[in-house]
Amino acid sequence: MKILVCLKQTFDTEAKIVLDGNGKIDRKGVSMIVNPYDEFAVEEALKIVEKDGGQVTVISVGEQQAQDALRQALAMGADDAVLVDAGDKELDEYSTATILAKAISGMEYDLVLGGFRAIDDGSAQVAGRVAEILNIPVVNVVTKLEVAGGKAVATREIEGGNEVLEVSLPAVITAQKGLNEPRYPSMKGIMKAKKKPLAKKTLADVGLDDSQIAPKVKAISFSLPEARQAGKVIPGEAAEAAAELAKLLREEAKVI
Amino acid sequence: MAKGIWVFAEQLGGQIKKVSFELLSEGRKAADTLGEELCAVLVGKDVAGLAASLGEYGADKVYVVDNAALENYSTDGYTNVIADLIKQYEPSALLLGCTVTGRDLAAQVAQRMQTGLMTDCIGMEVADGQLVFTRPIYAGKVIVKACVPDARPAMATIRPNTFPVASNAKAAEVVTVDANVGEVRQVVKEVIRVASERPELTEADIIVSGGRGMKGPENFKILEELADVVGAAVGASRAAVDAGWIAQSFQVGQTGKTVSPVLYVACGISGAIQHLAGMSSAKCIVAVNKDEEANIFKVADYGVVGDLFDVVPILKEEVKKVIA
Numbered sequence: 001m002k003i004l005v006c007l008k009q010t011f012d013t014e015a016k017i018v019l020d021g022n023g024k025i026d027r028k029g030v031s032m033i034v035n036p037y038d039e040f041a042v043e044e045a046l047k048i049v050e051k052d053g054g055q056v057t058v059i060s061v062g063e064q065q066a067q068d069a070l071r072q073a074l075a076m077g078a079d080d081a082v083l084v085d086a087g088d089k090e091l092d093e094y095s096t097a098t099i100l101a102k103a104i105s106g107m108e109y110d111l112v113l114g115g116f117r118a119i120d121d122g123s124a125q126v127a128g129r130v131a132e133i134l135n136i137p138v139v140n141v142v143t144k145l146e147v148a149g150g151k152a153v154a155t156r157e158i159e160g161g162n163e164v165l166e167v168s169l170p171a172v173i174t175a176q177k178g179l180n181e182p183r184y185p186s187m188k189g190i191m192k193a194k195k196k197p198l199a200k201k202t203l204a205d206v207g208l209d210d211s212q213i214a215p216k217v218k219a220i221s222f223s224l225p226e227a228r229q230a231g232k233v234i235p236g237e238a239a240e241a242a243a244e245l246a247k248l249l250r251e252e253a254k255v256i
Numbered sequence: 257m258a259k260g261i262w263v264f265a266e267q268l269g270g271q272i273k274k275v276s277f278e279l280l281s282e283g284r285k286a287a288d289t290l291g292e293e294l295c296a297v298l299v300g301k302d303v304a305g306l307a308a309s310l311g312e313y314g315a316d317k318v319y320v321v322d323n324a325a326l327e328n329y330s331t332d333g334y335t336n337v338i339a340d341l342i343k344q345y346e347p348s349a350l351l352l353g354c355t356v357t358g359r360d361l362a363a364q365v366a367q368r369m370q371t372g373l374m375t376d377c378i379g380m381e382v383a384d385g386q387l388v389f390t391r392p393i394y395a396g397k398v399i400v401k402a403c404v405p406d407a408r409p410a411m412a413t414i415r416p417n418t419f420p421v422a423s424n425a426k427a428a429e430v431v432t433v434d435a436n437v438g439e440v441r442q443v444v445k446e447v448i449r450v451a452s453e454r455p456e457l458t459e460a461d462i463i464v465s466g467g468r469g470m471k472g473p474e475n476f477k478i479l480e481e482l483a484d485v486v487g488a489a490v491g492a493s494r495a496a497v498d499a500g501w502i503a504q505s506f507q508v509g510q511t512g513k514t515v516s517p518v519l520y521v522a523c524g525i526s527g528a529i530q531h532l533a534g535m536s537s538a539k540c541i542v543a544v545n546k547d548e549e550a551n552i553f554k555v556a557d558y559g560v561v562g563d564l565f566d567v568v569p570i571l572k573e574e575v576k577k578v579i580a
């Protein structure tokens with residue numbers, strides 16, 4: 001079984017965000033993590049190969065710094081990594097999916113895993129787009145996965161419940177929280193990861209030129225939201241405060 | 257030439273989702289400004305009878321694809337059908353609710369049509385003859401305005417409860433279309449629906465949420481009782497989910513659901529940045545917490561400093577009184 005895991009490096013969830021002189025998001029000095037949903041995908045891949053044998057390759061579209069995220073996945077136990085560096089070009093989900101799919105199409109794979117969304121731009125569409133380009137089926141927001149006999153049986157979250165879907169491999173599966181508990185890299189894993197292969201590629205290396213990855217979405221402006229203002233703290237003992245709150249919700253806020 | 261603003265009329269079990277009416281209501285204004293028609297796309301089995309209700313919210317036209325193979329949502333089946341319709345009629349925009357289904361479908365259709373998609377939007381306006389969408393990114397820490405300048409249709413998924421529903425009756429023209437469902441590669445083995453009388457978390461007008469302060473799974477009953485008085489959904493913080501008190505699907509936050517209710521009542525939740533990421537677009541936030549320093553009070557419109565086990569049961573009775 002050959003498993004590819006698409007992985008994105010994202011801002012730490014605690015990161016404070018500021019805009020630079022050009023009104024764009026300033027990336028300087030921000031601590032970076034592996035997108036938590038992608039960690040579920042890495043963990044799932046490792047569990048599958050631990051059981052059935054195989055190989056796990058992690059792949060990321062990002063700048064040089066994204067090597068750290070790939071190394072973390074290698075430290076968890078992935079076998080090798082590929083970084084496609086598109087430079088500082090503006091990319092949207094279409095661009096990223098085009099790059100990933102092109103890189104993947106030159107590789108051998110039975111299964112492609114990824115997080116169902118990234119916590120930074122939260123777009124929840126790159127993996128689905130990759131499946132569409134590769135012309136293989138996708139199952140999103142998966143909380144349970146079994147792979148056997150050239151098929152994947154995936155439980156996915158739907159409204160008010162779950163559905164169990166079967167797809168033939170190769171397929172793209174995206175991870176939702178609940179799929180597993182990602183392991184922490186061990187000291188030994190971290191040492192080993194330093195020697196594992198990490199291939200760095202350019203756009204040209206994967207056979208794409210700039211025009212093929214021109215974004216479809218154009219960002220017009222970025223702004224910081226107005227901070228929510230603290231409102232009233234309602235004084236009094238429980239009974240008094242609760243009565244006052246009910247009244248305010250009804251008469252002032254008009255929300256009940 | 258590309259023409260028409262389309263709204264995907266999402267239905268489940270013969271009921272159209274409120275978010276679809278919200279999108280039509282707002283889409284109506286945009287269509288008028290742009291001088292385009294507003295169309296709803298209704299897909300499913302035995303759904304033709306629902307078409308008229310879409311006219312009530314401003315649709316000029318309803319495309320109906322009625323096919324037994326479309327009874328339940330499937331990624332491939334619905335993508336094939338919607339992509340077929342788009343190729344046939346070339347709309348300039350397609351709006352979907354940011355629901356489990358809307359999100360799944362939008363990504364596939366966008367790629368098949370080689371177009372751009374903005375997800376989880378919280379605003380839409382017309383500027384320079386374009387639809388411009390507002391979306392929070394980085395867990396709401398940044399707001400971006402974006403558009404799809406050239407590719408068509410411009411696509412967006414929009415968070416439920418973003419726009420008010422406004423009736424605007426039109427005698428919508430119903431166009432029944434045959435579309436090719438094609439091969440569906442996702443084979444359904446089982447559907448498990450957890451019967452619930454409560455609304456879906458992401459679409460609820462009111463949410464009552466509990467955190468670590470709930471102290472145990474049995475205590476969520478207190479929240480459920482309050483929720484049921486006002487027809488609310490119940491949510492939770494990650495601490496409550498990780499403790500195993502409530503299922504993962506109820507988690508609100510950066511690694512859970514993003515919600516935009518009219519009212520969010522946070523009980524025994526400290527207000528960690530990752531929790532706020534999922535609910536700070538609520539119109540009104542109430543916090544019940546015994547720690548007056550808790551971060552949640554910094555974003556709450558109304559706060560009660562006290563023990564939730566005292567406050568919430570009384571609040572339920574008081575709410576009953578004021579809405580009676």
Ligand SMILES: Cc1cc2nc3c(=O)[nH]c(=O)nc-3n(C[C@H](O)[C@H](O)[C@H](O)COP(=O)(O)OP(=O)(O)OC[C@H]3O[C@@H](n4cnc5c(N)ncnc54)[C@H](O)[C@@H]3O)c2cc1C
Nearest residue numbers: 467468469493494495509510511512524525526531546564
């Ligand atoms: C990558 C990442 C992703 C995350 N994603 C999420 C997410 O999606 N959603 C999320 O919620 N968290 C998320 N977290 C976790 C988040 O950081 C917090 O740990 C979590 O939100 C805390 O939950 P809590 O407020 O219920 O618990 P606590 O922070 O422990 O707060 C409990 C609160 O209850 C109050 N309390 C206790 N007893 C009572 C009582 N009897 N009456 C009234 N008040 C009482 C206390 O004063 C306290 O304020 C994430 C963290 C990370 C690192």
